[in-house]
Amino acid sequence: MKIKEILKKGSSILIESNIEDAYLKARILLSNILGTNKEYLIIHSEEEIDEKIYNQYMNEIEKLKNHEPIQYIVKKQEFMGFNFYVDNNVLIPQPDTENLVEEVLTIANFLKKDSKQTHINILDLCTGSGAIAISLSKILNSEKVRVYGTDISESALKIAEKNAIQNSAKVKLLKSDIFKNLSKEYKFDIIVSNPPYIETETIPNLSEEVRREPHIALDGGQDGLFFYKEIIKNAKNYLKENGYLAFEIGYNQREQVENELKQNEYKNIYSKKDLSGNDRVVVAQK
Numbered sequence: 001m002k003i004k005e006i007l008k009k010g011s012s013i014l015i016e017s018n019i020e021d022a023y024l025k026a027r028i029l030l031s032n033i034l035g036t037n038k039e040y041l042i043i044h045s046e047e048e049i050d051e052k053i054y055n056q057y058m059n060e061i062e063k064l065k066n067h068e069p070i071q072y073i074v075k076k077q078e079f080m081g082f083n084f085y086v087d088n089n090v091l092i093p094q095p096d097t098e099n100l101v102e103e104v105l106t107i108a109n110f111l112k113k114d115s116k117q118t119h120i121n122i123l124d125l126c127t128g129s130g131a132i133a134i135s136l137s138k139i140l141n142s143e144k145v146r147v148y149g150t151d152i153s154e155s156a157l158k159i160a161e162k163n164a165i166q167n168s169a170k171v172k173l174l175k176s177d178i179f180k181n182l183s184k185e186y187k188f189d190i191i192v193s194n195p196p197y198i199e200t201e202t203i204p205n206l207s208e209e210v211r212r213e214p215h216i217a218l219d220g221g222q223d224g225l226f227f228y229k230e231i232i233k234n235a236k237n238y239l240k241e242n243g244y245l246a247f248e249i250g251y252n253q254r255e256q257v258e259n260e261l262k263q264n265e266y267k268n269i270y271s272k273k274d275l276s277g278n279d280r281v282v283v284a285q286k
Helices: 003-016 022-034 038-043 051-065 070-074 097-112 131-140 154-166 200-205 226-235 254-263
Strands: 077-079 082-084 120-125 145-151 171-175 188-193 239-248 267-273 279-285
Touching (some): 022 038, 022 070, 051 070, 082 154, 097 120, 131 145, 131 171, 145 154, 154 171, 226 239, 226 254
Parallel strands (some): 120 145, 120 188
Antiparallel strands (some): 077 082
């Protein structure tokens, strides 16, 4: 069967199953199997594909049809211009989270200019795939900056380590349930987190693709604020004086998170919107 015929068959199956971006996803799957780019499929549309590749392709089309995220099938996702390995042990890095990374970069670059700062220590809580920590380490690219990442999941930490090696990033990874396994000797200039923030009762209403992501990385408790409250309450023990706490938040959580920060006597609280105009980032200082 020719490339163009396989693509037509694969995309037709996905369209019939109401899968969004069916033709694009059909092309991504085939180019990934062939180890080529999507342009290759256009130029070589008449090329014959052998039965082994055809069978693998149709197996992966079936996974897509059954709402498995394409990132878990091809085992990769781009974030901040870097490639990350992902599977169903970690949340899939999303473009919205780049807003958080960009804000932390702005803060870190401001701190780097302070001659009194011998080192800048950054902690990424709930690191998952390591996308935030690794991106910060790679972009800041300075011996003056030390980046740490923690997660409760050993499986997630193995993936974060794999991604750090893959991207040649210097990140120290630690297993910890938020701050529980961190010595108070650790002091950070910036603590950043994209914690689980979806209300427990909302999770069954999410798209089937999102529900395939690890529950532990989605569930923020009854009100979606469990992790924010825990982090805000304890972060002051790990932040340097005037250190920064930066969160990704759900579109409807800004006011509640800011109130928690105020109640815990943080200062200089502000928020940033994403490209869709939704509140996405909240920052405060100790």
